[in-house]
Amino acid sequence: MTAPRPPRRTRCLTVGSSDSSGGAGIQGDLKAFASVGAYGATVLVGVTAQSPAGVIASAPVDLDLVAAQLDTVLADIGADGVKVGTTWSAALMHLVADRLAGIPAPLVVDPVLVTAAGSGLSGGQDAVDALCERLLPMAAVTTPNFAEARRLTGLTDETDPAVLAGALVRRGARAVVITDVPGGGDWLFDGRRHRAVPGPRHATGCEHGAGCAHSALLTAFLARGVPLPRAAELAHRAVAAGVANGAVDIGRDRHPVDLLTATAADTATDTETDTDTDTATATGAAAAVGAATATATETGAATATDTDAAAAVGAAVVGGDRGRPA
Numbered sequence: 001m002t003a004p005r006p007p008r009r010t011r012c013l014t015v016g017s018s019d020s021s022g023g024a025g026i027q028g029d030l031k032a033f034a035s036v037g038a039y040g041a042t043v044l045v046g047v048t049a050q051s052p053a054g055v056i057a058s059a060p061v062d063l064d065l066v067a068a069q070l071d072t073v074l075a076d077i078g079a080d081g082v083k084v085g086t087t088w089s090a091a092l093m094h095l096v097a098d099r100l101a102g103i104p105a106p107l108v109v110d111p112v113l114v115t116a117a118g119s120g121l122s123g124g125q126d127a128v129d130a131l132c133e134r135l136l137p138m139a140a141v142t143t144p145n146f147a148e149a150r151r152l153t154g155l156t157d158e159t160d161p162a163v164l165a166g167a168l169v170r171r172g173a174r175a176v177v178i179t180d181v182p183g184g185g186d187w188l189f190d191g192r193r194h195r196a197v198p199g200p201r202h203a204t205g206c207e208h209g210a211g212c213a214h215s216a217l218l219t220a221f222l223a224r225g226v227p228l229p230r231a232a233e234l235a236h237r238a239v240a241a242g243v244a245n246g247a248v249d250i251g252r253d254r255h256p257v258d259l260l261t262a263t264a265a266d267t268a269t270d271t272e273t274d275t276d277t278d279t280a281t282a283t284g285a286a287a288a289v290g291a292a293t294a295t296a297t298e299t300g301a302a303t304a305t306d307t308d309a310a311a312a313v314g315a316a317v318v319g320g321d322r323g324r325p326a
């Protein structure tokens, strides 16, 4: 008699760049994947010297080496969800689009043109054009911040996220989440319906890596078959909680988001200070999902927090293979 196979964990691949400070880029993505119990693989397309205060130096990885990483990881490990972060150059966009074409996994494209500290990380207009022409039409969703949405659309003075999201869909995106819109929260347009993803802003200075964490979580949730509106809500809540409970002891003036060390005590404090039970719930959800996956049990662990978000994410974890889109 053969032993039953354990449920396979969700495999997420991030195509992005190294952040020497560890809070954003591929390092941040790996932590975000880990926070919900997903396995993370990486294709490194560039290296940066940076701290939460900004990027000091950067260089892309040779395209042949990028291609070899993609081929090797996809052939052996595979991916249930893929995230593409830092854009760098048109040549890189074309290579990544060619290699990812037709893979049966949702793709999330996070166009990192402007980091949380305001540093530029992309090539010129040809990289933006390649991104729009090649990657956005392949992506289940793209996640620019407000400034990036303006740059991608050329609507540099636009203040209405619905107008920017509509323009991005006309530029080729299938769905858009514009992050951190004026007034707080995100804006989702799935090509048919606009909706706000509301949430309070936290003034902790812990936003370094927030965008990376958000798109990585979105990737993990979509990989597990969570519908986009719910995935966008859960990703925002978890990252907002990671900003509220960020690593204030790391970095001089600006600090990294922290999705991994929020505890029940942290979330209780969060609830008291912000009366934001949703935010607290999201952190509980991430912890519950991690526990559920680590112990390979069914929803029992996830019900530890017994909340709506935990149940939704927990169910997505244990139902990972069953819930994944074809």
Ligand SMILES: Nc1ncnc2c1ncn2[C@@H]1O[C@H](COP(=O)(O)OP(=O)(O)OP(=O)(O)O)[C@@H](O)[C@H]1O
Residues within 6 Å of the ligand: 110, 111, 112, 113, 114, 115, 116, 143, 144, 145, 146, 148, 179, 180, 181, 184, 185, 186, 199, 200, 201, 202, 203, 204, 207, 209, 210, 211, 212, 214, 235, 236, 237, 239, 240, 243, 244
């Ligand atoms: N101060 C804050 N308080 C609460 N939530 C925040 C805060 N700052 C960002 N967020 C949330 O974090 C997520 C990432 O948003 P943000 O716009 O900061 O990403 P970014 O780092 O600028 O993006 P990108 O990776 O595309 O460059 C969003 O869900 C956003 O609403």
Ligand SMILES: Cc1ncc(COP(=O)(O)O)c(N)n1
Residues within 6 Å of the ligand: 016, 017, 018, 019, 024, 025, 026, 048, 085, 086, 112, 114, 115, 116, 117, 207, 208, 209, 210, 211, 212, 213
């Ligand atoms: C290598 C790398 N990739 C992406 C970001 C974006 O960071 P944020 O999520 O803070 O916008 C970054 N700062 N560094």
